[in-house]
Amino acid sequence: MSQFFSKKIILLLFFIIILSFFLLGLDEFFSIYYIKQNNEFIQRFIDKNFLYSLLLFYSIFLLLLFFFLPFSAIMLIFSGFSFNLYLSIPLSVITITIGGLSNFLLLKKFNLIVFFNKAKFWLKKISFTFKDNEFQYLLLLRLIPIPFIVQNTIMVILNISAKNFFFSTLLGVVPYAVIYSLAGSQLRKIIDKSEFITISDILNYENFAVICLLVIFILLSIFLKKKIN
Numbered sequence: 001m002s003q004f005f006s007k008k009i010i011l012l013l014f015f016i017i018i019l020s021f022f023l024l025g026l027d028e029f030f031s032i033y034y035i036k037q038n039n040e041f042i043q044r045f046i047d048k049n050f051l052y053s054l055l056l057f058y059s060i061f062l063l064l065l066f067f068f069l070p071f072s073a074i075m076l077i078f079s080g081f082s083f084n085l086y087l088s089i090p091l092s093v094i095t096i097t098i099g100g101l102s103n104f105l106l107l108k109k110f111n112l113i114v115f116f117n118k119a120k121f122w123l124k125k126i127s128f129t130f131k132d133n134e135f136q137y138l139l140l141l142r143l144i145p146i147p148f149i150v151q152n153t154i155m156v157i158l159n160i161s162a163k164n165f166f167f168s169t170l171l172g173v174v175p176y177a178v179i180y181s182l183a184g185s186q187l188r189k190i191i192d193k194s195e196f197i198t199i200s201d202i203l204n205y206e207n208f209a210v211i212c213l214l215v216i217f218i219l220l221s222i223f224l225k226k227k228i229n
Helices: 003-023 032-037 039-048 050-066 072-082 085-108 112-132 134-143 148-157 162-172 174-190 205-228
Strands: none
Touching: 032 039, 032 072, 039 050, 050 072, 050 085, 072 085, 072 174, 085 148, 085 162, 085 174, 134 148, 134 162, 134 205, 162 174, 174 205
16 A cells, blocks of 8 residues: 555545534534533542543544644643642643644654645745744644634744643643633532533633734744844
């Protein structure tokens, strides 16, 4: 079996799995509404099977990331809702980092640069600029709220090293892991007090100011480094 044919099979398999996930309505399990409707069952199950629940939850989280399914935010909320914050935040960061790295290594096998032949000149130019402050740019990319798969694809196209990818992801997802886990903790407090709960009821948007400050700090460090050089 040729390498090209193998890649087509893998792409087809991923497409079938992702499509089946939504066609079968499995996405309905990943919502605040589902958590609220099954609150008592979830808490009772976790209390009786804590370690098993922990293993099951983060295995599902990792699988969702591996198959590029866009449920990171709700899984972070779910983790803060279900487990102690001192446990959920580091485990979520590690899970997202491992899941992201698996995406990165998988996407690398598909030689994505082939799909951008017309833009090769600009990609080389961007890549050259990127290399001067690679880690800072990667961290900046992680802090910008764009889909995880888009971030990972950009990093693959720019031929980022796996080492820099790993550590920039590990650091870059921490603010989001904290913010959404805190939202999950807030959900636990109000879940029985309100009939209808939306994301704005549990998410403190003022916390995103910290991310804005981090973005400004990184941009400033890149600017100063260029000036000094």
